[in-house]
Amino acid sequence: MNERRNPFVLGKPIKSPADFYGREHELRELFESLRNMQPVAIVGEHRCGNTSILYQMLDPTVRARYLDPPEDARLLFVFVNSQLAAEGPDVFYRRIARALKRADPDTQMSFEGAVDNFWIEDYLEGLVDRGRRLVLLLDEFEVLADFEAGFWEWFRGLITEYDVSIAVATRVELGDFRDEWGVGSPFFNMFRSVYIGAFSAGEAEAFLAGVSRTGGVDLAAAREGILALGGRFPYYLQVAAALYYELADREPLTGAPEQAAAVGREFTARTELHFEDIWTKLPPAEREALAWLAVATAPEPRDAMAFDQALHALERRGYLVEGRLFSIGFADYVQRQIQRIELNADTGEVRIERRAVDLPPKEFALLRLLLEKEGEVVTKDDIAAAVWPEYDLDTLGVTDAMIQKTISRLRKEIDAPGSEFQHIESVRGQGYRFQNASVFEVYHQGPPSAPNGQVAAP
Numbered sequence: 324m325n326e327r328r329n330p331f332v333l334g335k336p337i338k339s340p341a342d343f344y345g346r347e348h349e350l351r352e353l354f355e356s357l358r359n360m361q362p363v364a365i366v367g368e369h370r371c372g373n374t375s376i377l378y379q380m381l382d383p384t385v386r387a388r389y390l391d392p393p394e395d396a397r398l399l400f401v402f403v404n405s406q407l408a409a410e411g412p413d414v415f416y417r418r419i420a421r422a423l424k425r426a427d428p429d430t431q432m433s434f435e436g437a438v439d440n441f442w443i444e445d446y447l448e449g450l451v452d453r454g455r456r457l458v459l460l461l462d463e464f465e466v467l468a469d470f471e472a473g474f475w476e477w478f479r480g481l482i483t484e485y486d487v488s489i490a491v492a493t494r495v496e497l498g499d500f501r502d503e504w505g506v507g508s509p510f511f512n513m514f515r516s517v518y519i520g521a522f523s524a525g526e527a528e529a530f531l532a533g534v535s536r537t538g539g540v541d542l543a544a545a546r547e548g549i550l551a552l553g554g555r556f557p558y559y560l561q562v563a564a565a566l567y568y569e570l571a572d573r574e575p576l577t578g579a580p581e582q583a584a585a586v587g588r589e590f591t592a593r594t595e596l597h598f599e600d601i602w603t604k605l606p607p608a609e610r611e612a613l614a615w616l617a618v619a620t621a622p623e624p625r626d627a628m629a630f631d632q633a634l635h636a637l638e639r640r641g642y643l644v645e646g647r648l649f650s651i652g653f654a655d656y657v658q659r660q661i662q663r664i665e666l667n668a669d670t671g672e673v674r675i676e677r678r679a680v681d682l683p684p685k686e687f688a689l690l691r692l693l694l695e696k697e698g699e700v701v702t703k704d705d706i707a708a709a710v711w712p713e714y715d716l717d718t719l720g721v722t723d724a725m726i727q728k729t730i731s732r733l734r735k736e737i738d739a740p741g742s743e744f745q746h747i748e749s750v751r752g753q754g755y756r757f758q759n760a761s762v763f764e765v766y767h768q769g770p771p772s773a774p775n776g777q778v779a780a781p
Contacts, residue, residue, distance in 0.1 A: 325523045327539030331565040332371060333558075336374040340385050344533055345526030345557075346376060346615050352517050353380065355387035357398075357488040358739075364464070365492040365521035368640050370558035370597065373492035376519070377402060377460045380490070394586075398458050398488075399450065401426045405463045412474045415467065416443060429453070430469050440477050447485045457487045464491035520641030521555035521649060530557075534564055540571045544578040552590045554649030556641045558768055562593055590652050598656040601642070610660075614647055617657040618676045618762055657758070658763035664737055664746065675737060676762055685710050686733045693747065695758035702754040728757065 330342060337343045349365070353376070366371045379385045381402055386395050401422045408415035416597060418440040423430065432446050450457055482489060491497075497514050522530065531549065535542045540662035542549065543566040553560035576582070592618060602610065612633035615622050622630045637643045648654040665674040668691060673680045682690065692709040694702060707714060707721035710729060714720040730747060737746050745763045748756045776780045 328537060329565075329568070330534040330537035331561050331568065333561055333565060336378050337372070338375075338378045338382075340379060340382055341537070343379055344530040345376060345522050346372065346379075346519065349376065349517050349519055350379065350385070350391060352515075354386075356488060356515050356517075358390070358394070360456075360486070360488050362482055362489045362514045363491075364497050364514045364516050365490065365519060366494070366496060366516050367492075368494060368642075369600070371519050371554075371641055372557050373494075373519065374462050377462055377490065377492055380458075380460060394520075397524070398453055399423075399427055400458045400460065402460045402462070405466050405631055408533075409466045412441070412470055415474075416440060419443060420446075440481075443481070444485065447481075447487060451486050457485060459489045461489065461491040464496040468495070473776050479513070518639050520639050520645050522557060522560065524555070527555045527560060529535070530560060534568070538568055540568055542567055542571075542576065544576040545570075545582070545586075546578075548578060548583045549585060551651050552587060553682050554644050554653075556649050558597075558780040559594060559650055559652075563590055566590060566593075576713050588653065591655070594652055595656070598653055601653075602656070606636075608635075609637055610680070612637060613648065613657050614661050615677060616643075617654055619660060620677050622677075623679070655763055655767070657690060657742065658759045658766075660723055661762045662759055663762050664690070664694070664759050665692055680736065682736060683732075686736060689733055690737070693755070694759065697757050697759055700750050700753045700756050705754070709729060742766055 353363055353365070363375050365376055375779055381400050384393070386400075390398070401419070402419050403415075403422050404413070408418040416438045420434055420442065423432075424434050424773050427450075430446070430449065432442070432449060447457060457511060481487065491514070497516070510649075527550065531542055531546060542564060546566075549560065549563045549567055552566075553563035563586070566589050567582075570576065570586060605613070608629050611622075612630050613628065621627075634643060634646070638646075642653070648657065661677070663676055665677075666672070666687075671687070671779075673682050673687065673690065688710045689706065692706065696705070703721075703723065703726055706726050706729075711721045711725070734745070734747055738744075742765050744758075744760060746758055748758060748761070750756050
């Protein structure tokens with residue numbers, strides 16, 4: 324076994340090929356595009372490995388797998404982080420020049436004066452005269468979206484006219500980039516898209532085997548727990564495996580429920596903000612689809628087409644694996660975003676865990692009142708006035724028995740079987756108080772888990 328070292332790279336791109344796993348198919352497609360001077364976009368979510376793939380393309384040992392030596396010698400690979408150039412085109416030009424200065428010590432171009440688009444063009448012409456071709460790797464390409472139209476006209480012309488290969492990494496489909504162009508993007512028919520999402524099952528297994536060897540810790544006993552938490556999403560798979568790796572320093576790994584619970588709590592603490600970032604950036608239709616999946620319910624037929632389209636997008640992004648949410652931790656997060664009981668006063672629609680429920684008029688009126696006054700004590704007089712308006716001149720006609728019977732019927736409709744959570748709390752001598760809650764809060768009393776078994780390890 325190799326000398327033990329921590330094999331996990333968290334929170335930053337993976338630059339060393341020794342710590343990079345999978346993506347063989349994607350790398351092959353990328354180098355094929357660059358060889359043919361076809362602009363290519365790596366489209367994937369944050370923390371899915373976009374930046375890491377660009378860094379692998381910089382590494383000579385990786386390039387040797389896809390390019391023959393003479394071909395590689397003709398290419399000049401340059402990496403630019405667009406986040407550092409977001410201030411405007413002038414900064415972007417200077418960032419490219421700075422990267423060229425590091426990568427091309429043989430150039431005769433001066434880096435002392437002003438650097439603009441004409442300087443870039445002069446550099447490219449000089450590079451061609453030396454029998455070489457630039458491969459420009461641009462990370463976080465979407466942050467340049469606010470650049471003025473003149474820049475994009477120049478950039479498109481650069482791709483068209485000059486002997487240059489371009490690969491960009493982006494979370495945004497280039498067809499959606501700068502929609503004021505009318506056709507949706509200045510690049511809608513220029514860039515080939517290479518999508519990256521979840522690992523394949525084989526890539527996930529290769530990752531676990533590789534980090535076990537490098538780290539000197541056999542993670543086999545924790546395999547199911549790691550996959551349940553991290554799924555096949557590269558970053559979260561690393562987080563889950565790293566937590567078990569840390570645990571192995573303190574005790575033998577057994578895969579026992581107690582170990583899974585402890586790691587699950589720490590996983591939640593470390594990923595909560597990341598999941599929030601995912602949730603807020605997803606389109607509404609995809610959040611809606613995740614909500615349906617998180618409660619193991621299918622939408623109504625009228626929403627089926629939009630649901631199916633959202634599933635396809637979520638699968639490509641890596642948030643679904645074989646039709647399931649990729650992680651029980653992510654499933655828990657989604658369940659925390661869903662109020663278990665929803666009532667639309669305009670349409671009269673009531674949903675419980677997103678399932679449409681038909682309530683009798685009295686129960687509907689009671690639930691509407693309780694939701695409006697959520698967290699407050701509602702007296703029997705309040706209930707009588709809201710539920711039995713026909714007695715508005717004689718509220719004494721509404722008996723305690725009538726109220727208690729209606730409360731009881733509503734509880735049967737809305738309380739969750741198998742859960743001790745009660746939405747309607749009796750407040751002795753005062754009335755009732757309503758507590759709505761997320762789906763997660765209703766079912767979970769302990770560490771993150773998968774209620775009803777709807778989300779399992781991949």
